[in-house]
Amino acid sequence: xxxxxxxxxxxxxxxxxxxxxxxxxxxxxxxxxxxxxxxxxxxxxxxxxxxxxxxxxxxxxxxxxxxxxxxxxxxxxxxxxxxxxxxxxxxxxxxxxxxxxxxxxxxxxxxxxxxxxxxxxxxxxxxxxxxxxxxxxxxxxxxxxxxxxxxxxxxxxxxxxxxxxxxxxxxxxxxxxxxxxxxxxxxxxxxxxxxxxxxxxxxxxxxxxxxxxxxxxxxxxxxxxxxxxxxxxxxxxxxxxxx
Ligand code: F6R
Numbered sequence: 001x002x003x004x005x006x007x008x009x010x011x012x013x014x015x016x017x018x019x020x021x022x023x024x025x026x027x028x029x030x031x032x033x034x035x036x037x038x039x040x041x042x043x044x045x046x047x048x049x050x051x052x053x054x055x056x057x058x059x060x061x062x063x064x065x066x067x068x069x070x071x072x073x074x075x076x077x078x079x080x081x082x083x084x085x086x087x088x089x090x091x092x093x094x095x096x097x098x099x100x101x102x103x104x105x106x107x108x109x110x111x112x113x114x115x116x117x118x119x120x121x122x123x124x125x126x127x128x129x130x131x132x133x134x135x136x137x138x139x140x141x142x143x144x145x146x147x148x149x150x151x152x153x154x155x156x157x158x159x160x161x162x163x164x165x166x167x168x169x170x171x172x173x174x175x176x177x178x179x180x181x182x183x184x185x186x187x188x189x190x191x192x193x194x195x196x197x198x199x200x201x202x203x204x205x206x207x208x209x210x211x212x213x214x215x216x217x218x219x220x221x222x223x224x225x226x227x228x229x230x231x232x233x234x235x236x237x238x239x240x241x242x243x
Contacts, residue, residue, distance in 0.1 A: 005239040017046030033129030044087040066140040070178035102180040129190035137219035141181035150183035202238040210240035
């Protein structure tokens with residue numbers, strides 16, 4: 001696990017966008033794992049700029065999002081599909097057949113989750129997985145205590161996550177309490193992982209992660225200690241080196 005503090009948040013976002021862009025350029029068939037949340041908004045803004053100002057073929061790439069709120073209408077402006085269209089997909093040359101989300105309907109949920117994992121693993125796992133991190137160490141919506149062997153499934157969101165996500169809704173009561181998330185095992189199959197953390201709210205969990213030598217299921221992101229290719233990018237505020 002390599003940590004790099006890039007100083008300010010926009011530089012950190014720019015760096016991550018360049019890594020995504022270079023991955024696409026290097027491999028026209030690339031499979032990207034994508035995250036949502038406030039941290040990723042400037043990353044997608046930078047990626048859109050790069051894709052507009054450089055010729056690159058997107059027709060064969062595939063993207064797989066980490067999560068979606070359970071039973072939230074996909075057309076809702078609060079859905080992660082809407083988020084991704086708003087911040088990325090509507091601005092680049094990509095067709096709906098190329099981007100995938102975990103299915104968030106109750107009907108056939110187990111089969112659909114299994115199919116999502118199979119699709120992710122088909123031919124080649126995700127080449128580059130982008131992650132944010134919750135203040136409690138969650139990755140995707142894998143909350144503390146999630147077994148490292150978990151695959152895509154429905155989960156209950158923790159109080160901390162519901163409170164943190166309330167900023168995207170009018171009231172906290174509107175925040176869905178459940179989601180469907182890629183599992184930790186699914187995430188760990190990726191060839192390469194970049195986790196981006198910015199802002200002082202993330203400093204304590206990043207510092208904890210930096211100090212850990214053994215993965216512990218109470219801090220889901222600590223599973224990344226077991227992965228051979230993980231880069232953790234921070235700004236000064238989230239930096240593990242901050243005194
Ligand atoms: C969202 C996701 C979450 C977020 C995390 C941080 O798809 O996977 O793990 O990355 O909750 O969210 P922000 O960036 O809003 O602090």
